Amino acid sequence: MRGGDMTRSIVLVMLAAAAIAAVALVGLRSNGGPDVASAHVTGSPHMEIDLVKDGSTWCNPVDATASRPADNTEYQVAICLTDAPVAPAAFEFQVVYDPALNTCTNVATGEGTSLDDNPDANAGSTTFSTPNLGTGWDCSVYDLSEPMCDLGGSMGTAYMSCVSPAGTLTLPFGSGVSAPLAVLNLKAANVGVDNLTIQNAAVFDADVNNILSCTTPSAACVGATVNVNINDWTPTPGGVPPTGAPGAGGTPGTTAQPDATPGEEKAAGEGGGTNAGLIAGIVIGAVVVVGGAGWFAYRRLRLR
Secondary structure, eight states, rough: OOOOHHHHHHHHHHHHHHHHHHHHHOOOOOOOOOOOOOOTTTTTEEEEEEEEEOOTBBSOOOEEEEEEEEEEEEEEEEEESSOSSSSSSSSEEEEOOOOOOEEOOOOOOOOSSOOSSSSEEEEESSSSSOSOOSSSOBBSTTOOOOBSSSSSSSEEEEEEEOOOOOOOOOOOOSTOOOEEEEEEEEEOOEEEEEEEEEEEEEEEETOEEEEEESSBBBEEEEEEEEEEGGGGGGOOTTTTOTTTEEEEOOOOOOOOOSSSSTTTOOHHHHHHHHHHHHHHHHHHHHHHHHHHHHHHHHHHHOOO
Protein backbone atom coordinates (compact mmCIF):
# COMPACT_ATOMS: atom_id res chain seq x y z
CA MET A 1 0.00 0.00 0.00
CA ARG A 2 1.35 3.46 -0.85
CA GLY A 3 2.17 5.88 1.96
CA GLY A 4 -0.71 8.16 0.99
CA ASP A 5 -3.18 5.28 0.87
CA MET A 6 -1.98 4.00 4.23
CA THR A 7 -2.29 7.45 5.79
CA ARG A 8 -5.77 7.82 4.38
CA SER A 9 -6.78 4.39 5.71
CA ILE A 10 -5.56 5.26 9.20
CA VAL A 11 -7.28 8.63 9.08
CA LEU A 12 -10.55 6.99 7.97
CA VAL A 13 -10.48 4.64 10.94
CA MET A 14 -9.58 7.40 13.41
CA LEU A 15 -12.24 9.77 12.14
CA ALA A 16 -14.91 7.10 12.08
CA ALA A 17 -13.99 6.05 15.63
CA ALA A 18 -13.93 9.65 16.84
CA ALA A 19 -17.24 10.66 15.32
CA ILE A 20 -19.02 7.47 16.34
CA ALA A 21 -17.60 7.69 19.86
CA ALA A 22 -18.89 11.25 20.14
CA VAL A 23 -22.29 10.03 19.01
CA ALA A 24 -22.19 7.24 21.60
CA LEU A 25 -21.24 9.67 24.39
CA VAL A 26 -24.27 11.84 23.74
CA GLY A 27 -26.48 8.75 23.78
CA LEU A 28 -25.14 7.21 27.01
CA ARG A 29 -27.94 6.35 29.41
CA SER A 30 -27.73 4.60 32.75
CA ASN A 31 -31.26 3.21 32.73
CA GLY A 32 -34.43 3.01 30.66
CA GLY A 33 -36.05 0.72 28.10
CA PRO A 34 -36.02 0.93 24.32
CA ASP A 35 -37.48 3.90 22.49
CA VAL A 36 -39.92 3.62 19.63
CA ALA A 37 -38.57 5.19 16.46
CA SER A 38 -40.48 7.75 14.45
CA ALA A 39 -41.28 7.12 10.81
CA HIS A 40 -38.38 7.84 8.49
CA VAL A 41 -38.30 10.62 5.94
CA THR A 42 -38.46 9.22 2.41
CA GLY A 43 -35.35 10.06 0.45
CA SER A 44 -33.28 10.82 3.54
CA PRO A 45 -30.44 8.37 4.37
CA HIS A 46 -31.39 6.09 7.25
CA MET A 47 -30.85 2.67 8.82
CA GLU A 48 -33.82 0.39 9.31
CA ILE A 49 -34.54 -3.18 10.34
CA ASP A 50 -35.94 -5.82 7.98
CA LEU A 51 -37.63 -8.73 9.77
CA VAL A 52 -38.44 -10.91 6.73
CA LYS A 53 -36.12 -12.18 4.00
CA ASP A 54 -38.05 -12.10 0.73
CA GLY A 55 -36.77 -14.93 -1.44
CA SER A 56 -32.97 -14.65 -1.46
CA THR A 57 -32.90 -10.94 -0.73
CA TRP A 58 -32.88 -8.86 2.44
CA CYS A 59 -34.14 -5.26 2.61
CA ASN A 60 -36.26 -5.47 -0.53
CA PRO A 61 -38.82 -4.69 0.68
CA VAL A 62 -38.21 -3.78 4.32
CA ASP A 63 -40.70 -5.53 6.62
CA ALA A 64 -40.92 -3.65 9.92
CA THR A 65 -43.39 -6.03 11.60
CA ALA A 66 -43.40 -9.82 11.91
CA SER A 67 -44.41 -12.66 14.25
CA ARG A 68 -42.12 -15.34 15.62
CA PRO A 69 -42.95 -18.47 17.63
CA ALA A 70 -41.73 -18.57 21.21
CA ASP A 71 -39.83 -21.83 20.75
CA ASN A 72 -36.19 -20.67 20.99
CA THR A 73 -35.65 -21.29 17.29
CA GLU A 74 -32.97 -19.01 15.88
CA TYR A 75 -34.07 -16.48 13.30
CA GLN A 76 -32.46 -13.51 11.55
CA VAL A 77 -33.20 -9.82 11.14
CA ALA A 78 -31.28 -7.53 8.79
CA ILE A 79 -29.94 -4.03 9.37
CA CYS A 80 -30.47 -2.06 6.15
CA LEU A 81 -29.00 1.15 4.77
CA THR A 82 -31.62 3.03 2.75
CA ASP A 83 -31.45 6.12 0.50
CA ALA A 84 -27.67 6.46 0.88
CA PRO A 85 -26.18 8.90 -1.68
CA VAL A 86 -22.99 6.81 -2.01
CA ALA A 87 -21.75 3.36 -0.98
CA PRO A 88 -20.62 3.15 2.67
CA ALA A 89 -16.96 2.74 3.63
CA ALA A 90 -17.49 2.57 7.41
CA PHE A 91 -20.47 2.03 9.68
CA GLU A 92 -21.43 1.30 13.27
CA PHE A 93 -24.72 0.53 15.00
CA GLN A 94 -26.36 -0.89 18.10
CA VAL A 95 -29.62 -2.83 17.92
CA VAL A 96 -31.51 -2.87 21.23
CA TYR A 97 -33.95 -5.68 22.04
CA ASP A 98 -35.79 -7.04 25.07
CA PRO A 99 -33.71 -9.94 26.50
CA ALA A 100 -36.79 -11.26 28.30
CA LEU A 101 -38.38 -11.95 24.91
CA ASN A 102 -35.40 -12.49 22.60
CA THR A 103 -31.98 -13.94 23.35
CA CYS A 104 -28.83 -14.42 21.30
CA THR A 105 -25.55 -16.31 21.27
CA ASN A 106 -22.23 -14.50 20.92
CA VAL A 107 -19.74 -16.02 18.50
CA ALA A 108 -16.16 -16.52 19.64
CA THR A 109 -14.27 -15.71 16.44
CA GLY A 110 -10.89 -14.86 17.93
CA GLU A 111 -8.54 -12.69 15.93
CA GLY A 112 -9.33 -11.66 12.39
CA THR A 113 -11.76 -9.37 10.62
CA SER A 114 -14.87 -10.79 12.39
CA LEU A 115 -16.96 -10.69 9.22
CA ASP A 116 -18.86 -13.89 10.06
CA ASP A 117 -19.87 -13.08 13.62
CA ASN A 118 -23.15 -12.18 15.33
CA PRO A 119 -24.05 -9.59 14.08
CA ASP A 120 -22.78 -10.93 10.76
CA ALA A 121 -21.49 -8.48 8.13
CA ASN A 122 -22.56 -8.95 4.52
CA ALA A 123 -19.07 -10.06 3.51
CA GLY A 124 -16.57 -12.72 4.50
CA SER A 125 -16.41 -16.43 3.72
CA THR A 126 -20.20 -16.65 3.55
CA THR A 127 -22.42 -13.84 2.29
CA PHE A 128 -26.15 -13.58 2.87
CA SER A 129 -27.11 -11.27 0.03
CA THR A 130 -25.99 -10.28 -3.47
CA PRO A 131 -24.52 -7.81 -4.09
CA ASN A 132 -22.65 -7.68 -0.79
CA LEU A 133 -20.47 -5.08 0.91
CA GLY A 134 -17.43 -5.96 -1.17
CA THR A 135 -13.88 -6.99 -0.29
CA GLY A 136 -11.44 -5.54 2.21
CA TRP A 137 -13.85 -5.03 5.13
CA ASP A 138 -12.77 -5.33 8.75
CA CYS A 139 -15.43 -5.60 11.47
CA SER A 140 -13.02 -5.95 14.37
CA VAL A 141 -11.52 -2.45 13.93
CA TYR A 142 -8.12 -4.08 13.79
CA ASP A 143 -8.84 -6.48 16.68
CA LEU A 144 -10.06 -3.68 18.96
CA SER A 145 -13.82 -4.23 18.87
CA GLU A 146 -15.35 -7.60 18.01
CA PRO A 147 -19.06 -7.66 17.09
CA MET A 148 -21.23 -8.73 20.03
CA CYS A 149 -24.93 -9.65 20.02
CA ASP A 150 -25.24 -9.09 23.78
CA LEU A 151 -23.16 -6.41 25.47
CA GLY A 152 -24.86 -7.02 28.82
CA GLY A 153 -26.94 -4.63 30.91
CA SER A 154 -30.66 -4.43 31.52
CA MET A 155 -31.47 -4.47 27.80
CA GLY A 156 -30.09 -6.72 25.08
CA THR A 157 -27.73 -4.75 22.86
CA ALA A 158 -26.10 -6.01 19.68
CA TYR A 159 -23.09 -4.03 18.47
CA MET A 160 -21.04 -3.90 15.26
CA SER A 161 -18.43 -1.54 13.81
CA CYS A 162 -16.92 -2.12 10.34
CA VAL A 163 -14.51 -0.26 8.04
CA SER A 164 -13.24 -0.81 4.51
CA PRO A 165 -10.11 1.36 4.27
CA ALA A 166 -8.85 -0.22 1.06
CA GLY A 167 -11.69 -2.41 -0.14
CA THR A 168 -14.11 -2.48 -3.06
CA LEU A 169 -17.36 -0.70 -2.18
CA THR A 170 -20.10 -2.58 -4.01
CA LEU A 171 -23.22 -2.06 -1.90
CA PRO A 172 -25.96 -0.50 -4.05
CA PHE A 173 -27.11 3.01 -3.15
CA GLY A 174 -29.42 5.79 -4.29
CA SER A 175 -32.89 7.16 -3.61
CA GLY A 176 -35.33 4.35 -2.91
CA VAL A 177 -32.55 1.74 -2.68
CA SER A 178 -32.22 -0.32 0.51
CA ALA A 179 -29.27 -2.68 0.99
CA PRO A 180 -28.21 -4.97 3.87
CA LEU A 181 -25.26 -4.07 6.07
CA ALA A 182 -25.53 -7.04 8.43
CA VAL A 183 -27.83 -9.68 9.89
CA LEU A 184 -28.46 -10.39 13.57
CA ASN A 185 -29.34 -13.88 14.85
CA LEU A 186 -31.90 -13.94 17.67
CA LYS A 187 -33.99 -16.58 19.45
CA ALA A 188 -37.59 -15.85 20.47
CA ALA A 189 -37.90 -17.15 24.03
CA ASN A 190 -41.07 -15.73 25.63
CA VAL A 191 -44.36 -14.19 24.57
CA GLY A 192 -44.54 -10.44 24.11
CA VAL A 193 -44.02 -7.52 21.74
CA ASP A 194 -40.38 -6.58 21.28
CA ASN A 195 -39.72 -3.14 19.81
CA LEU A 196 -36.29 -3.47 18.24
CA THR A 197 -34.51 -0.13 17.92
CA ILE A 198 -31.29 1.25 16.43
CA GLN A 199 -29.11 3.65 18.39
CA ASN A 200 -25.54 5.04 18.43
CA ALA A 201 -25.23 4.52 14.69
CA ALA A 202 -23.17 6.27 12.01
CA VAL A 203 -22.19 5.72 8.38
CA PHE A 204 -19.28 7.29 6.46
CA ASP A 205 -18.26 7.27 2.81
CA ALA A 206 -14.77 6.75 1.38
CA ASP A 207 -13.98 10.46 1.71
CA VAL A 208 -14.87 10.40 5.42
CA ASN A 209 -18.10 12.33 4.83
CA ASN A 210 -20.90 11.52 7.24
CA ILE A 211 -23.84 9.84 5.52
CA LEU A 212 -25.97 9.53 8.66
CA SER A 213 -25.68 9.49 12.43
CA CYS A 214 -28.01 9.08 15.40
CA THR A 215 -27.72 8.53 19.13
CA THR A 216 -31.30 7.44 19.80
CA PRO A 217 -34.08 6.15 17.54
CA SER A 218 -34.98 8.86 15.03
CA ALA A 219 -35.75 9.49 11.37
CA ALA A 220 -32.17 8.34 10.66
CA CYS A 221 -32.52 5.16 12.77
CA VAL A 222 -35.82 3.33 12.32
CA GLY A 223 -36.89 0.37 14.46
CA ALA A 224 -39.15 -2.64 13.94
CA THR A 225 -41.62 -4.72 15.96
CA VAL A 226 -41.39 -8.47 16.59
CA ASN A 227 -44.51 -10.12 17.97
CA VAL A 228 -43.44 -13.26 19.82
CA ASN A 229 -46.71 -15.14 19.55
CA ILE A 230 -47.73 -18.07 21.73
CA ASN A 231 -50.13 -19.22 19.02
CA ASP A 232 -47.14 -19.94 16.79
CA TRP A 233 -45.47 -22.09 19.42
CA THR A 234 -45.02 -25.73 18.43
CA PRO A 235 -44.29 -28.16 21.29
CA THR A 236 -41.01 -30.05 21.07
CA PRO A 237 -40.89 -33.62 22.45
CA GLY A 238 -39.31 -33.42 25.88
CA GLY A 239 -39.00 -29.66 25.62
CA VAL A 240 -40.03 -27.11 28.23
CA PRO A 241 -42.87 -24.81 27.13
CA PRO A 242 -42.02 -21.11 27.25
CA THR A 243 -43.58 -18.92 29.94
CA GLY A 244 -47.31 -18.62 29.36
CA ALA A 245 -47.49 -21.55 26.92
CA PRO A 246 -50.36 -24.04 27.28
CA GLY A 247 -49.40 -26.52 29.96
CA ALA A 248 -46.50 -24.44 31.22
CA GLY A 249 -48.23 -23.78 34.54
CA GLY A 250 -47.84 -20.71 36.68
CA THR A 251 -48.90 -17.23 35.64
CA PRO A 252 -49.64 -16.80 31.94
CA GLY A 253 -46.99 -14.84 30.10
CA THR A 254 -47.56 -11.13 29.78
CA THR A 255 -47.22 -9.02 26.70
CA ALA A 256 -44.77 -6.15 26.78
CA GLN A 257 -46.23 -2.84 25.66
CA PRO A 258 -44.57 -0.28 23.39
CA ASP A 259 -42.76 2.51 25.23
CA ALA A 260 -44.24 5.24 23.07
CA THR A 261 -46.91 5.81 20.48
CA PRO A 262 -45.71 4.76 16.98
CA GLY A 263 -44.56 7.78 15.04
CA GLU A 264 -43.30 9.56 18.13
CA GLU A 265 -39.91 9.58 19.77
CA LYS A 266 -39.55 9.02 23.48
CA ALA A 267 -37.13 11.24 25.35
CA ALA A 268 -33.84 9.74 26.42
CA GLY A 269 -33.96 7.83 29.71
CA GLU A 270 -33.37 9.72 32.90
CA GLY A 271 -30.99 8.74 35.64
CA GLY A 272 -27.89 9.87 37.46
CA GLY A 273 -24.42 9.60 35.99
CA THR A 274 -21.92 6.91 36.95
CA ASN A 275 -18.17 6.63 37.28
CA ALA A 276 -18.23 4.36 34.22
CA GLY A 277 -19.84 7.18 32.26
CA LEU A 278 -17.15 9.61 33.40
CA ILE A 279 -14.38 7.23 32.40
CA ALA A 280 -16.08 6.63 29.05
CA GLY A 281 -16.24 10.39 28.52
CA ILE A 282 -12.50 10.76 29.18
CA VAL A 283 -11.64 7.92 26.81
CA ILE A 284 -13.97 9.21 24.11
CA GLY A 285 -12.54 12.72 24.49
CA ALA A 286 -9.07 11.33 23.84
CA VAL A 287 -10.34 9.52 20.74
CA VAL A 288 -11.89 12.75 19.44
CA VAL A 289 -8.57 14.59 19.91
CA VAL A 290 -6.73 11.85 18.00
CA GLY A 291 -9.38 11.98 15.27
CA GLY A 292 -8.92 15.74 14.95
CA ALA A 293 -5.18 15.31 14.59
CA GLY A 294 -5.78 12.68 11.94
CA TRP A 295 -8.05 15.03 10.02
CA PHE A 296 -5.39 17.77 10.12
CA ALA A 297 -2.80 15.33 8.77
CA TYR A 298 -5.20 14.18 6.06
CA ARG A 299 -5.92 17.75 4.95
CA ARG A 300 -2.20 18.55 4.74
CA LEU A 301 -1.67 15.40 2.68
CA ARG A 302 -4.36 16.41 0.19
CA LEU A 303 -2.94 19.93 -0.18
CA ARG A 304 0.51 18.72 -1.18
